[in-house]
């Protein structure tokens with residue numbers, strides 16, 4: 001596996017791959033790699049000649065400076081995991097100035113309104129920051145296919161829109177959520193949970209599965225009340241729960257058969273913010 005720490009040498013690598021007509025599959029990350037990331041590379045390996053990952057903790061997508069400071073950084077372990085996976089041809093670990101050559105600031109995007117729902121409302125500027133870094137990485141990596149986990153389902157939809165708005169010829173692939181044995185969705189933030197907190201957090205997925213069953217018999221306001229009661233009794237603070245249309249990401253009050261819906265949960269446990277979602281069948 002090749003490792004690139006700056007834009008110049010990385011661009012030469014990309015140029016060579018393009019000259020050889022190699023197809024490129026790309027999975028951007030912020031590091032602290034786990035099995036969820038590996039599943040992105042596995043997916044990418046099946047369709048592309050070259051699989052590239054990036055590791056860059058992007059400051060402009062953090063609306064909370066403490067969250068940025070506490071974000072786990074485990075670069076040496078990450079490189080070992082990438083090497084051991086045998087799935088990745090190259091990793092790009094850019095410096096801040098490779099991504100933000102002038103000022104480190106967010107661009108502003110219009111993603112048709114989905115940027116204002118859920119995480120967009122809870123974390124102002126977050127999706128502009130994600131759009132800014134992913135647009136720049138797409139320019140530098142020039143992938144044919146790019147892979148994003150469904151855990152950040154809204155982010156996946158934002159990236160699909162980004163490609164549409166910028167008219168880029170990149171196929172965006174969503175990859176199913178990878179879970180711990182107890183159901184906790186894999187996330188780099190899980191590293192900050194104690195063993196007890198990890199166990200407690202299994203309630204998130206259990207609740208999502210119950211929600212899926214309840215939608216068959218209960219109306220949405222009753223489901224919301226039930227979910228709020230579940231979290232009122234435990235150690236986790238429910239930040240929001242909602243059922244939303246998968247296309248518009250707008251919260252719905254009722255379900256119709258011709259549309260797809262997803263349940264979304266965000267909780268805080270200690271000072272860790274966890275998000276999860278489930279497609280409703």
Ligand code: PAF
Nearest residue numbers: 028029030058130133152
């Ligand atoms: O999902 C992430 O890890 C990040 O938001 C991404 C897509 C790498 C952009 O920084």
